[in-house]
Amino acid sequence: MLAIQHLKVSYGITQVLRDVTFEVPAGKIVALLGGNGSGKTTMLNTLSGVVRCSGGSILFEGKECAGLSADNMVRRGIVQVPQGREVWPSMSVQDNLELGAATRRDWGAMRADLDEVYAMFPKLAAVRKRRAGSLSGGEQQMVAIGRALMARPRCLLMDEPSAGLAPTIVGDMVDTILALNRRGLTILLVEQNIGVAAAVAESAHILQGGEITFSGPAAGLVDNDEVLRSYLGR
Amino acid sequence: MALFGRRNVLVAMLLFAAVAPTFLNAYYLFVANTILIYVLLAIGLNILVGYAGQLAFANAAMFGIGAYGTGLLQVHFGWPFWLAFPLGALIATMVGLAISLPALRLSGLYLALSTLAFAQFTQWVFLNWEPVTFGAGGFKTPPISFAPLPISKTLGLYYLSLILVMVLFALAQNLVRSRIGRAFVAVRDGEIAAESLGVDLLRYKALAFGISGFYAGIAGGLYSAMLNFVSPEGFDLFQMVIHKAMIIVGGLGSIVGSVLGAGTLVFVLEALRKVKGVQEIAFGAILVGFILFMPGGIIGYLKEKVRGWEEPLHRARASRRPPVAATSESSEVRP
Amino acid sequence: MNEALLSVRGVSVSFGGVKVLDGIDLDVKPGEIRGLIGPNGAGKTTMLNVICGIHPPHQGDVLLDGVSIVGRKPSAIARLGLGRTFQTSQLFRGMTVLENLMTGLHHRTTAGFVAASLNLRRYREEEEAAEEAARQALEFIGMSAFADRPASALSFGQQRVIEIARTLISDPKVVLLDEPAVGLSLNRLAEFDTLLRRIRDEKGVTLILIEHVIRLVMDVCDQVTVLSSGRRIAEGTPDAVRNDPGVIEAYLGKELRARHSAS
């Protein structure tokens, strides 16, 4: 579904992604791992059209997408849950969620999706009128996830979605991710919580030094000593 | 340090300024003196706006208060300039401190408007408190004398301005590279984080307002002496625009930038005399052009093009490591 | 309980009629690492904001070293030796990494307006010492190479690490860490407990740790307090808390299982 080939990205003179190639097959969940500053967020932002790449290509369902604007990517179905919960602080929770569907026109279905999000995060239902900026950190993270789902993505990019969520909620989220995946949603997941990554992803890629240095099934990741040594630095 | 290093350029500018009166005619000397006065203003304003991040619009008013203070003390009480001048600056400082109080509660555009309202109020006082300020017609100030020094009024004022610029530039430059400068920037970039690191908001906001008031007051005093005439027009919103433009064109958050910005702006205003009739259009276009093509101001451009032009908020040590280019090695470093 | 370094007495906070904290007590002994956990929205961050003076409590008292600090400005409380980090990055984006760290020393330095603007000798020495300390701190967290980078050009995780270092650099007595492990990569996380212990042992800093990474909390904390809906629902050693049915119900939930064993 999503094929990244020889992608290069830099901020000014600092090159962050040197040559990244990997694939996210349709209907699968793929984990992207890497140390702090290895370029994971940059990768997702490039896929979202927020950051421009300086070389390489991004194929989404066989069509070249590199260089498209962010709203185009959303319209094509690639939606991101950004790192650091970028909510709209002065708007209500409900508005935040509804605007997640800003590109959609099917008002009826939107209602249903909204209810689904509230069902997924019952906490949010209780605070739907409150301004998102006044929520606790974890509650904001829920808003960020819910908002992305409201866009009805076909490919979801999640940048550390479990960050700041309580273990129970993480468990629920994992269930939701799996359920969505079963309904056909393709997911590219950046995670530091290796438990979450292992629980949902089928395959994993490790980003290091601007390149993919390891690719393999996610299942074995936790027990793979070689990987952990290079990646965890143990 | 490179030939075009910051220090060399500054020294060259200073030398030029010191000998300039020997070959400048009266008009250019007047322009040069105006630049020096605006440099002071711009430095003070940049500390407040560029460093401490307070979007205040009262600088022209404080400039005016300095000018009126200096002038009126001479006119009403017959004080000599040398006494009225520092006192005028002190009054402007006090006013600056006073308007920092609402600034503690206000931020962004609300602060902008409330200080703008204060500026309008000041104008109104200049206009309406006729027994003291002589109202809209303004008043003449007595010519300043440099006796017993054998130096003319114009030349004396020029060198007085130059000395003040040198001293106040150095003070400001030292200040922003100290913990106080960093506290200003901390207040600008995140009030809550600043507070939780022990930065007292009230204290530092007041300090920034006070400093900019002081610089504006000094500039105002010199201005009144240079023009020998004080009236409300000199301190209106057009002035405000010029002051703001100086720090944007020079570069926010840079003392050297303030100097360059003030120089550039006065120069542009004088150069625009050439395009009679369309000065406004040209001025607007130049302003927009500067902001578009030099978004970081002249200083931002220099920092990019000339090595050694960085303006750190601490005293750069000789043994600086070069900035890192590659970054991905960071996955190897550990906590 | 009298030897508590930090104690919170019956603190209540409400926003718009909703009680976010409801009569919370907390006593932290010197040299302790105290865990503070609970579901999202339990009131942990609010509690921390009350302690460091950002929110006035509607009821109750906070004592640092036996002295009430309620009603003091956050900056004054910071000067008493109470440091904190934030849930979301609060680095000063217009400064370099090094300058951010030096700002962390703000209340440990004294140079006034006059000394600084006249560049007096005493001030210069203080400034050099501050820079040295900042560089050492960077060395300590392995980020020396980043000293002169603008803070705005750091990745999320890098910002978090710098921020922790910025708080610790001034040798505070008590540090409140709000989810410090969020965004840390596995390699950093793996050594984070050692880091926290070293901070406690070598610098004698008392720590309060809010965290959802349970393994970390269980590893390093001496005592854990659990909040839920603004109330304290449990307190005790990590083991006791871990096995408390109420805590499991409200907070911990079931362990995640890897996909291969699940499906």
Add this chain to the structure above:
Amino acid sequence: QVPGVTADTIKIGSFGALTGPGYLYGKLPMNGIEVVFDQVNAAGGINGRKLELVREDDRCDPAAAIGAVKKLIHEDKVFAIIGGGCSNATVAARETLAEARIPVIIMASVHDGITTPVAPTIFSTALTSSLESAAMLQFALDQGAKRIAVISMRDAWGRSRYTPLIEAFQKKGIKPVLDEEMAPDANDATAQVLRLKGANADAVLVVLYPKPAAIFMRDAQKLGFKPLAVGQSGIADPAAFEDQVGSPGATASFRTISMVRYTPEDPAVDKWRKAIEAKFPGDRLSVFNLFGIGSAQVMVEGLKRAGPDLTREKLVAALNGLKDFETDVYPGGITCVETDHRCNKNPAWIAKEPGKPVRVLGVTKVE
């Protein structure tokens, strides 16, 4: 060598607002000067020398005015100056002008401080404000007004008239029944009108620019307040003013002073209207153009009389010798003497009854 003079040119400088709200009193008079110069040049110049005008902007700002005149004197090296649009700017520049001993004719600024005390080289063909203020009060009294009120603007121009006006009141031993203010940009005068009406004023001396004055007259009409309204040379075009007020009949009892004899519609100034409209396409002749035309004609006459061996001293002497010199625009002759450089002392009284053409009621001579 005389600055600004060559074998075939004379450089004359001018300063005033080219930008900012005051451009009316700077740019427009300068346009007037320009057409006069063109005409003189077309006729062969003065003693074979063509006139060249150098304009400088002062934005009505004192500092900019000082800069402008310094530039004219030291950089452009002009021979003489016709200029001065805004009072404060001109007052501020006066010292620089006087020190340089450069001959100056003030074209539009009216502040008393420009001409009193006399600076040997600075002349004014503008109607100085104390003269005009005294005339305003006298006119109201002559019309039988008993309860005279003042409405004024608190800017430099407004004050430069208001202050001598109040002095004129004092000299007559009376006081204004009410003393109101209006801002140059005001859009409403209800409060002022109601207060004046409440005070029962039978005449109002209007020290306002046309914009606020028009608003004032409109609201006065609306609220049924019909005093004798006395304007001054800032509102010297009653026909245009009637349009600006826009409310039929509101200007019925409006009379105004002008420092020029003709309003722009007058056939007597046809020649100048054509010249202005030809040189500045899209423009209409305005009173402010006429200010420039008058002062330029005086300058031209001075230059002629100064003879072919032009020096500044000779020009000053020639100007000092002007006696009842008739221009195309001023109501009376221009007379300058060494002890009094207020050369235009003949305010004209004009009125325009609704539906009728503008009438010049007469020219007074004040002393």
Add this chain to the structure above:
Amino acid sequence: MELLVYLLLSGLTTGSLYALIALGIVVVNKATAVINFAHGELFMFSGFVAWMLHVQMGVPYLPSLLAAVAFGFLLGAATDLIAFRPLKNANIISLVLATIGIAFMLRGTARVIWGGKGDYLPFPPITSPEPIMIGGIMVIPQQLAVLAGSIVIMVAFAAFFRLTRAGKMMQATADNAKAATLAGIRIDRIYMLSFGTGAAIAGAAAALMAPLTLLYPDMGFSFFIKGFAAAVLGGLTSLPGAVLGGISIGIIESLAGGYLHSSFIEVSAFIVIMFVLVVRPTGLLGSTRFRRV
């Protein structure tokens, strides 16, 4: 009593002019968190365009008004393209200053085009110029027309923002532009829409009030500063706040003029605002753009 009624009425009329200006300022601020300092000049320029059409070319009033609105929109969109979009990540002072640059260009251009046509250009009233009596109170019909026009515009915009998602998208864009981008909102369009609409309101305001006041190149700034004050008083992002702020300022000025002295008119609003802001730092109906830490 009569005095009070007249003062309130005149305060209401001037106030509704301020409210219209403030409304335009708020619409821009809503999406960009910036104040367009060229707003007054956009207003002035559109007014001159209406004048040119109506007075010089004899186009009837209504089409002239619509043309002014359309022209306002174009000018606003141009302001966005030149002085906002390329700079949207810049410091707010740079943005403000860029709009000031635009203001200077517009003012200078107006002076070149219309500056020589006479000092102040009159715009003929669209209603009968004769004052009419309403319950013993004399009113100029044009004032009623302005009042009615203002109300229509305000209601139309309130409806537009209620019924479409545009208002929310604007707010989201200002609140967190990155998040808006990630949600697929075309923020560039939003910016253009808000600059354009803000200026279109200014255009409508200009055509409405031109018959009540006179046109001159420098008229923009004094309206702008009052409108800005009104917008801040109302809370900067609130449309009802803008209306409330504008009318309050109109009435404050009028009462200060009638009961204190006319020299207080200009400054009264500013003094009141300084106090209001100390008590309510985000204006009467404003809400803080805050973020917890």
